[in-house]
Amino acid sequence: MEERNNKIQIPVIEGAFAYSPNDGGPRLVGSRCTNCGKKCFPKREICPNCFLDEKMDEVLLNPQGKIYAFTIVRIPPPLGFEVPYAYGYVDLIEDDLRVPTMFIGGKLEQLRIGMDVILVIDKLRTDKEGNEIIGYKFKPIEG
């Protein structure tokens, strides 16, 4: 948790993102089984492919991907996200992994299956106590 402008910031999941030692950019943190190579997000203790528990390593995931599917929500959900918003799934390139995500940037109606997108860290919503829930989103890559 951090405090900023008297508001507490809480990550959506502890340890779900980190910053790359190479370019300082944000990365999702997943698990990689050193026995079979299977990657998972969010992190897991036990590999669902080979069922071993001592072989799971943390791994920084590729921040780029392609949109697999999405929808635009128009009615406010119980958690209080501001509508309209888009969410769906991204297929990360090279990691052979699909992750759920909110989409931002530009007009929601311009999102398309197959669009190239990149990871950003952003506020997801404000909870009932006024805390900012910080999460990840993907946005279209320009150009």
Add this chain to the structure above:
Amino acid sequence: MTQFGKHLEKGLRDLGREACWRAIKDAGIRSDQIQAGFCGNALGGYLQRENGIGQSVLWQVGIKGIPIINIENACASGSSAFREAWIGVASGLYDVVIAFGVEKTVMKKGAMLDVGDADLEVKIGDVFPGLFAMRAQRHMYEYGTTLEQMAKISVKNHRNGCLNPYSQYQKEFTTDEVLNSPMIADPLTLFSCCPNSDGAAAAIVATKEVAKKLSAKPVKVLASVLGTGLYNNKKDMAIFDLDFKLSKEAYEMAGVGPEDIDLAEVHDAFTIAELMHYEGLGFCKVGEGGRLIDDDKTEIGGKIPVSPSGGLLSKGHPVGASGVAQIAEIVWHLRGEAGLRQVANARIGLAHIMGGGKEGDVGACTIHILEKVNEF
């Protein structure tokens, strides 16, 4: 079953009692002849802050002392309760048992069902219709399925609902009215989604020997299967992979094929879901679900009537009750007691329902296949 709908003045116990009492009277047995009870309820602990609903409801009809268990499998709670009842009788442990489902999900206008936020999906914006909306998007993308085809399923089911006194909705809609109703999550509109509902349904399950002596026409359980989502991270979202796996098991268990099914009740919580279940249950090839509805094949008078009750879309979806209500509907058709919505010469019926979600996939799914009994 009770009529599904808005029952503000009735609680879980009232609804449950009504359904259970009807089943008991239909079978012509006494409450104290029942040897075990199986209750399906998904959200009572959260929405009504009640536990032990099975025990509470069955005490309403005078049942005490016997083994009673409460089952939560999301939308498949009721059908899972029915399955446990069947296992109890088929295993030889009990001669006659009761299975029922009850739920109250009617909320203030415009409120979406809140099912907690344990899953990452929900934390980043997932809503109940959202995953289905994405499946619709992929199905349209891969197979050219249209918005009109999906809307036709709602039109069909609401029309069927007008023939069903138990249906929450008693109103027909045109394709335009479905398409132009408020958008919930693109491309699913309000009338592409099932409503929140209150209601209950119950069934008596017994051995052949006991069933012979009861006052109502019994129906035979040919197959009962339960499965869990396969959680394939990069699954094809345009199909329900679990449907294919489970329907194969169910057909093998029953010794029939999809072509032998005379009517089906499926998990039509959203129009696209029914369309995809046509494919997953083998009523048509993958990608051809749109054509099946276009060709009127799933109407009551069609080749494979689906949702003659009006389905979840029109009849309503009190989550824990729906699985048992589907079975009640099939039973009525097999007995020839389905009134205006009767499917002609119904001999074999299929009930399919799925519930819950995790990582964009199904939680639990059940399929039951029932057969008319002509004589013992």
